[in-house]
Amino acid sequence: MSAQDQIAETNKANDVVLYMKGTKEMPQCGFSSRVAGVLNFMGVDFKDVNVLADEEIRQGIKDFSDWPTIPQLYVKGEFVGGCDIITEMTLSGELDTLLEQNGVTYDKAAADKIREANA
């Protein structure tokens, strides 16, 4: 299976997918760590794909969404953004809305805690 097909399959099979450097338990980059940390803290059930483990996926995911950097977050197959965008959306509450609209369960109180801590 080509990298593009593999990515499409992964995004179809999982409501929330984070392409990242390292794993959600052990991120290998500060930017990946931040997004994984937010999702973990918010109790979002997500699939983590470690791009460092597969060079074809590492390049393939950049081509897939014409987006040059890692991490990349997908919800219901739609590209949402990278670290800056997810950070902004977390703080503004837009991420909550996006998850709700897509029927993804998360801990609202935890999301509010992140916002309180960064107010």
Add this chain to the structure above:
Amino acid sequence: MKFSLFVPREKGAEEKMTLASEIETRLQQAFAPRSLEVLDESEQHRGHGGYSPDGSHFRVRMEAEALDGKSRVAKHRAVNAAVADLFPRIHALAIEV
């Protein structure tokens, strides 16, 4: 127009200024922004995988008419496209638009 460029004083400062300046020039040409800051934050990432003393981690803060009303993803795409040829030398580009 507001513009500031962080120019580090330590060793390697010349190269850092060059890459930050190149980013700044590309963005000026592409967007003629209302405001633009290009910050070299490489020193904050010393010891981290992508760190380079020649400049590796940058932050762009920009307001430009061409970006007004666009989605976040579209804004980031536009900024990334404007500096695409510099990407092999940039490890990380934080974007605030």
